[in-house]
Amino acid sequence: MNQHVTPIEIDIDLSEELQAAVAAGDAVQLDSLLERLSLSEALRELLNLTVEERGSVLTLVSPEMAANLIEEAPHEVAADLMEGLETERAVEIMDELDSDVQADLIGDMEHEEAEAILSQMDAEEAADVRRLSEYEDDTAGGLMMSEVFACADTMTVSDVIKVLAKDDDDVDRYRGQHPYIIDGTGRLVGVVSLRGLLATKRAALLTTIMVEPKTVLANATLSDLGDIFDKFDFLGVPVVGDDGKVLGVVSRDAVSQALLERAESENLKLQGVVGDELRSMPTWLRSRRRLAWLSANIVLNMIAASVISAYEETLLAVIAIAVFLPMVSDMSGCSGNQAVGVTMRELSLGLVRPKDAFKVWLKEISVGVINGIALGILIGIVAWIWKGSPALGLVIGAALALNTMLAVSIGGVVPLLLKRIGQDPAVASGPLLTTVTDMAGFFFVLSLATLLMPWLV
Template sequence: MHEQNTDEASERDRAQSLLSATEASDAKQVSEILDPLPFSEALREVLLLPQDERDTVFQIVPVQLAAELIGEAPNDLAVELVERLDPDRAAIILEKLGSDVQADVISELGEADAEAILSEMDEDDAADVRRLSAYEDGTAGGLMMSEVFKFSVKETVGKVLRDFASADDDFERYRGQHPYITDDEGRPVGVVSLRGLLTAKRSEPLSAIMVAPITAHVDMLLEDLEDLFEEHPFLGIPVIDASGVLVGVVSRSAVASAVLERAETESLKRQGVVGDELRSMPVWLRSRRRLAWLSTNILLNIIAASVISAYEQTLSAVIALAVFLPMVSDMSGCSGNQAVGVTMRELSLGLVKPIDAFRVWVKEISVGVINGITLGIMIGLVAWIWKDNPALGLVIGAALALNTMLAVSIGGVVPLVLKRIGQDPAAASGPLLTTITDMAGFFFVLSFATLMMPWLI
């Protein structure tokens, strides 16, 4: 406990020192505080500052440090940090980042802000960013970086090794790529391993030691890229355009990050968080995003509550039903969410399409019947023993069984239907499932109880 208190006191002192140094625009002291920290921790310290002081940090710290902090930030936050900078400062910082990160940030800026920054960048770098920004998100083109470790097929092993020795610092940006070999038109014709370069004779042409490359087209989708990296143990795969020309490299880490980001985004959408919300964002923006979900949810819950209202007499006569109503809706909802999760995964992997809705329903209802009957028997026995009323057990058990079957049917099929009509299944499946399972669960319990009233009271 003492050690924890000491760490917390140290963090508070560091935060106060950073604030004081920033207010004084003391670039040297700010750098001395942030430099020793891991980039994630340094970014956290900066985000704890008031907005004006946060802007000051990115204006006064060394360009490389500012670039590392922006590169560490989630994309929405990186965009916010960049758009608050002067265009010339933003351009200098972005040029220290990979072309893939540059394109991600620039593509999210307003047109005027983006052009102001691009006009300050090196002409070739700006052209690369414009080209990369034109590709769709979730494709090889949208994920690749334009920096490619490539050599002409006419060059020798010795030439490549001499380039290594004379410009080793420049190779850091290639992030572990193997050298790709291109023909006179820029098409990839081979790839060589670093081990092969070191063991070959210096006079040998690259064509003698290269092997045929595995390539990805710029339009290849994320799920296909994921499969490609699972099949091959490469750190990067060269990306070609419609003419077969080498235009970039997509890395294993970029694909893994995109897969994780997509899963997190879909999970947040199901919970009503739209976009990559961070608590460092403006309060009104965060509030507006959440209210878009919550205000809709009020209407959906009113619909569910209206079912209870229609059966007030039954509920008043058999108070024990109130204990089991939330259990029926919650357990059914859990079953439905499992079905939603499987369908969303298969959609992202390209394993199902909207046309497969009936086949998906057959698969889900098969599981739903088994699980519904099993869960119905279990909760029915609990209700019978707890309240010493077999009729109550029958009502609750039958309601849960039917609602579970309904829930998995909705959970499995609704995302496909939403996809078919052009709606976002990740954002809309959750509220629809919750409302329908709540409403149906209440209806099943209360209507069965009304029919069984003579045996319940």
């Protein structure tokens, strides 16, 4: 037997084994094959199958394995996978998931499928999922899980240790949580560290070792939560209502995942891809999402092209200018995109707000002046040496310097202005910046060339 099998050969063999197990309806073999992989690898193999085969896998494997795969998948994909299952099987998988994941799935599914699943779930659990689904996605309420390690203020250290010693699913769902102390009215009054719990006599009341908890309201934003977890070494933060009663707990993992998904979504939007896209999605849907901004770019590029049309005589007289037009617009665009990226990051972290636009502009224009002059001198020398014309070098260098200053100013401020008027800066900033830098770059080059025409010909 060959001992030097390449990773790609292993992947191919495994994929074939998975397909064979699905075709044979061999649940034991499927579980065995998937357990050999990490969750991300198992999900990749699942998504490489046909829609029918995916449904078969999730039906044949254990509910726990199916739940792990569903939880690993992006929200839209997970919802599609669940919608393709029989309702009874979907309910079995839901029972294995934490309440926050259940709520996300229900919120992403079609109404009829979601209601069919909820109607067959435990009534109390279904009501809990409905409640969680009502919160906005990127808030503490939308990210929290309702499973709370709540302990009555009459309990002792011994009582809590007995609860932790139990080997059941309820205790497993308290992972990452400290004991939260609740009074007789349901209000959160304290929290106990696990270290303090173990270092205290068993007969001691929890109220004697508890400390004041750090809490958030259900409407706390994702940025607020990110700040808290950056500042404090917490694994979870309790979410309370206006009356101080505990609604749930939001975990560090949930916040980190939400921040990552938001960053990925904003990156896609900057590239003109609207909504979360995966190649496992229907081709027509992916095409429609991309065409939304590609179509708009046709109009924007026609505007930029009109600037060139206005200076046709200059271009015909000094054809060498055409070589440098894309260089000026592209290099300026890169500088502007750097400014957009910094502003988008600071917006997501809550470091700047729309009202800070002028302050941001002052900081960006200084960078733009320095970089613009440096890049202008560099490309001016290149143009002079390449084409043998110092006047051409002056035109190209000055145009790039001016356009870089403009691009950096716009890139830093436009996301804030779009945010102020209620538009998504991640979607619109890129196309607007590209159009302006193209138009301005062409204008600066061609207008300066027109002024210096006697020295260029």
